[in-house]
Amino acid sequence: MAGRQFANKWLKTEALLRSADVAAHIPRTRMYSSENLRQMLLQHRMVVIKPLRGGGGYGVIKVTYSKGVYSFMYMSQQRAFTSFNAMFKSLNRVKVGRKYMIQQGIQLARIAGRPIDYRVKVVKDNGNWVYRSMVGRLARPGLFVTNLCKGGTQLTAREGLGRSLRRKGSVKKKRQEMRNLTNTCIGIMESSFPGIAQLGFDYGIDRYGKIWIFEVNTRPQ
Numbered sequence: 001m002a003g004r005q006f007a008n009k010w011l012k013t014e015a016l017l018r019s020a021d022v023a024a025h026i027p028r029t030r031m032y033s034s035e036n037l038r039q040m041l042l043q044h045r046m047v048v049i050k051p052l053r054g055g056g057g058y059g060v061i062k063v064t065y066s067k068g069v070y071s072f073m074y075m076s077q078q079r080a081f082t083s084f085n086a087m088f089k090s091l092n093r094v095k096v097g098r099k100y101m102i103q104q105g106i107q108l109a110r111i112a113g114r115p116i117d118y119r120v121k122v123v124k125d126n127g128n129w130v131y132r133s134m135v136g137r138l139a140r141p142g143l144f145v146t147n148l149c150k151g152g153t154q155l156t157a158r159e160g161l162g163r164s165l166r167r168k169g170s171v172k173k174k175r176q177e178m179r180n181l182t183n184t185c186i187g188i189m190e191s192s193f194p195g196i197a198q199l200g201f202d203y204g205i206d207r208y209g210k211i212w213i214f215e216v217n218t219r220p221q
């Protein structure tokens, strides 16, 4: 059974933030506005903006601020500006819809310069949640999104972790951490969104080995 779908990324993030344990793994998130973007750029230097209803990396834009220069990157195109206002105007023309959120940008661990993240899939089978898969997804060269439909390459989580993490001994530990975090999230998601029957978690692991939750899909591909 497919189960119910909940598409709104903001509502799903809000639900997970109610648990302090899970909140520690969620990048700072705010609604899209000029003021919020300005503040988050000053604080984080890199943010990602994404449509509340999106998928497959569609409309996901990376925005950075460094040494007085504002830039954004959509697909493989990068544009730079000397003022926030000029950047913001241009950004609004590139956005694919009105409703967006802003998220603290995570510097993902990489393989040969390409960011990698992980997809964990679970399904409800006869009343019990069971694991289906955990895979790594390596961004197509030149892109920061790892989505397979954007040319990302799938590899086993073991291989991805082994090749991207500095501490090679932590592969097993990171897989277990992602499993544990998934278990905690399943309970929250189920009580917040009754009727779900499958979940796909997008996890990033940064250069220091910290696990981040990018989004939870209620009808993963």
Ligand SMILES: Nc1ncnc2c1ncn2[C@@H]1O[C@H](COP(=O)(O)OP(=O)(O)O)[C@@H](O)[C@H]1O
Binding pocket: 027, 048, 050, 054, 055, 056, 057, 058, 060, 103, 104, 105, 106, 107, 108, 117, 144, 145, 146, 147, 202, 204, 214, 215
């Ligand atoms: N906060 C973030 N920091 C760095 N990269 C991100 C962040 N959020 C998303 N990404 C990248 O963009 C991809 C798509 O974002 P995601 O939130 O999963 O939306 P979609 O529904 O389009 O898949 C992620 O798989 C990841 O590679």
Ligand SMILES: [Mg+2]
Binding pocket: 056, 057, 202, 215
């Ligand atoms: Mg995703």
